[in-house]
Amino acid sequence: MYRSRIRVTLRPSILDPQGKAVGHAIQALGVTAVRSVRMGKFIELMVDGTTEDEARAATEEVCRRLLANPVMEDFTYELEKM
């Protein structure tokens, strides 16, 4: 069993209106040190698999086919043996 921690982020060239809105809210709170905000998704999977390669293959297939939109998003992940 592996835990797979996935981050799905917008590609740098893609506008992020949600991040802009959160950035304005942060300024309104009075936290002036924050320069920019980008929003993404975080997904944690528990993956069966006796080897790291099996867990890696399942994670990448799920990211490519379901979790990330390849036109506008990138994904990264970390595996941890449980």
Place this chain on the structure above:
Amino acid sequence: MYRSRIRVTLRPSILDPQGKAVGHAIQALGVTAVRSVRMGKFIELMVDGTTEDEARAATEEVCRRLLANPVMEDFTYELEKM
């Protein structure tokens, strides 16, 4: 300038219907190795600050006051000097 990478996750005791739905979609794709799915948010901040302590303080204030709901969510973050 620091980059702050924040993960906001539901507390373990909180039901995650979105994660359940994604889990069903993964099974429907035929990826049977995935046992469970938990959905969260990923936020990347660029934070002004000459010291790591300043960046850490701004990040934690924003998480506590805006990004995470303390009743049902936890947050973790990593700082990286740019």
